[in-house]
Amino acid sequence: MGVIFLIRFENVTKIYKGENEVVALKNIDLTINDGEIFGIIGLSGAGKSTLVRCINLLETPDEGRVLVDGVDMMNLTRRELRQHRKSIGMIFQHFNLLSSRTVAENVAFPLELSGVPKRQRIKKVRDLLELVGLSDKARAYPSQLSxxxxxxxxxxxxxxxxxxxxxxxxxxxxxxxxxxxSILELLKKINRERGITVVIITHEMHVIKEICDRVAVIEDGRIIETGIVEDVLLNPTTETARTFLKTVIKSEVPPEVAARLKESNGGELLQVTFLGGSTGEPIINEVVKNFDVVVNILYGNIDQIHDITFGMLVLKLTGPQRKQAKAFLEEKGLKVKVIDDV
Ligand SMILES: Nc1ncnc2c1ncn2[C@@H]1O[C@H](COP(=O)(O)OP(=O)(O)OP(=O)(O)O)[C@@H](O)[C@H]1O
Ligand SMILES: [Mg+2]
Incomplete structure (x- = not known):
C-alpha cells in the first residue's frame, strides 16, 4: 500500500487576470498526507494564500487538478462542492469572528448553517469550547477577548x-x-488527538520548526523545496530556504559577542557547528580529558528540531595540543572554523 494522501495538487497553475496578469501559482505538484501537519512557507506575495484557497476551491485553478480525499474538486457540482467544503475548516490572521455574536454563538454559526438541531448544537459548542480551553468565555463577545x-x-x-x-x-x-x-500547541493537540490534518501557511520559520512534520517552501508561485522539516531546515538547498533558516538557527556570532571575542587574549578561537547526533557538551568533555588543552566556551546556541539537536559554540582553546583537539572535533563530525588567531 502506498502513502495515503489527503490533498494532492497536480500541475496546478493559477493566474489572476486583469490589467496586470499575475501568475500566482505555477505548475504546483504537492501531496499532503492524512494526519500530518504540513507547513507552507514563503515571503509575502509568494502565492501561499492562493495555494490554500485552491484546496477548498475558494480560488479555481486555471490548470491542473486538486484532489481532496480522493475527490477531484473541480469535477463537483456546486452542491457537491458545498458539501465537500464542509470537511475543510479554515482560520485566518484576523480571526474573522462575528462581532455581534457571543463566543458560543460564533461557534454555533456553522452548525446552524448545516441545520444541526438546537439541542445537539448546544452540546457540540460546549465540547468545542472545552477543546480550545474557552468554556468560561461562552457568553463573552469577541471585543472582550484577547x-x-x-x-x-x-x-x-x-x-x-x-x-x-x-x-x-x-x-x-x-x-x-x-x-x-499556545495556539501552536492547541493545533498540535487537535492534530494528535483528533487526527485532523493541519495545513499551516506562514512566513515565520519558527512556526514550521515548532509543529510541522513536513514543509514546502514557495517562491514566486513555485514550490522550490519540500521535505520533512528537519531535512529542509538543516540541509536547505535554495537561498530562500537558507534565509528562512537563519531566523531559527543562529549560526552567526552576534556583533556584540564578536567584539568581546576580539578582546580575549591568547589561544585560538573556534566556531564549532554541530548537527544531529551528538550535542556539543559531552564532546568537549572528551576533548578536555584526552588532550592537553583548556577549553573555554565563550558563546553558545543549541536548539532542537524534533529529535535532532543542532547548534553552534564558540570555543577558546589554549594549550599545546590544540591541533589534535581540533582534529578530534572534526573527526566527531563537527564543523570547525578558526575564527581568529589572537
Ligand atoms: N484576487 C487577486 N487578484 C489579483 N491578484 C491577486 C489576487 N490575490 C492575490 N493576487 C496576487 O497573487 C500573488 C500571490 O498572492 P498571495 O495572496 O497568494 O500571496 P501570499 O504568499 O499569501 O502573500 P502574503 O504573505 O502577503 O499573504 C501576489 O502577487 C498577489 O498580488
Ligand atoms: Mg497570504
Whole structure:
C-alpha cells in the first residue's frame, strides 16, 4: 500500500487576470498526507494564500487538478462542492469572528448553517469550547477577548462540522510569541488527538520548526523545496530556504559577542557547528580529558528540531595540543572554523 494522501495538487497553475496578469501559482505538484501537519512557507506575495484557497476551491485553478480525499474538486457540482467544503475548516490572521455574536454563538454559526438541531448544537459548542480551553468565555463577545482567545474561537468554529482538514492562513501572525506558542500547541493537540490534518501557511520559520512534520517552501508561485522539516531546515538547498533558516538557527556570532571575542587574549578561537547526533557538551568533555588543552566556551546556541539537536559554540582553546583537539572535533563530525588567531 502506498502513502495515503489527503490533498494532492497536480500541475496546478493559477493566474489572476486583469490589467496586470499575475501568475500566482505555477505548475504546483504537492501531496499532503492524512494526519500530518504540513507547513507552507514563503515571503509575502509568494502565492501561499492562493495555494490554500485552491484546496477548498475558494480560488479555481486555471490548470491542473486538486484532489481532496480522493475527490477531484473541480469535477463537483456546486452542491457537491458545498458539501465537500464542509470537511475543510479554515482560520485566518484576523480571526474573522462575528462581532455581534457571543463566543458560543460564533461557534454555533456553522452548525446552524448545516441545520444541526438546537439541542445537539448546544452540546457540540460546549465540547468545542472545552477543546480550545474557552468554556468560561461562552457568553463573552469577541471585543472582550484577547487575540489568542479570538483565534481559539476561530479554531472551534472551524472544526464545528467535524472537519478532517484545518487550513491556517497566517493564523498566528497577529499574535505575540507566547500566545503564538499556545495556539501552536492547541493545533498540535487537535492534530494528535483528533487526527485532523493541519495545513499551516506562514512566513515565520519558527512556526514550521515548532509543529510541522513536513514543509514546502514557495517562491514566486513555485514550490522550490519540500521535505520533512528537519531535512529542509538543516540541509536547505535554495537561498530562500537558507534565509528562512537563519531566523531559527543562529549560526552567526552576534556583533556584540564578536567584539568581546576580539578582546580575549591568547589561544585560538573556534566556531564549532554541530548537527544531529551528538550535542556539543559531552564532546568537549572528551576533548578536555584526552588532550592537553583548556577549553573555554565563550558563546553558545543549541536548539532542537524534533529529535535532532543542532547548534553552534564558540570555543577558546589554549594549550599545546590544540591541533589534535581540533582534529578530534572534526573527526566527531563537527564543523570547525578558526575564527581568529589572537
Ligand atoms: N484576487 C487577486 N487578484 C489579483 N491578484 C491577486 C489576487 N490575490 C492575490 N493576487 C496576487 O497573487 C500573488 C500571490 O498572492 P498571495 O495572496 O497568494 O500571496 P501570499 O504568499 O499569501 O502573500 P502574503 O504573505 O502577503 O499573504 C501576489 O502577487 C498577489 O498580488
Ligand atoms: Mg497570504
Amino acid at each position: 487575540g489568542g482567545q479570538k483565534q481559539r474561537v476561530g479554531i472551534a468554529r472551524a472544526l464545528a462540522n467535524d472537519q478532517k482538514i484545518l487550513l491556517c492562513d497566517e493564523a498566528t501572525s497577529a499574535l505575540d510569541p507566547q500566545t503564538t506558542m
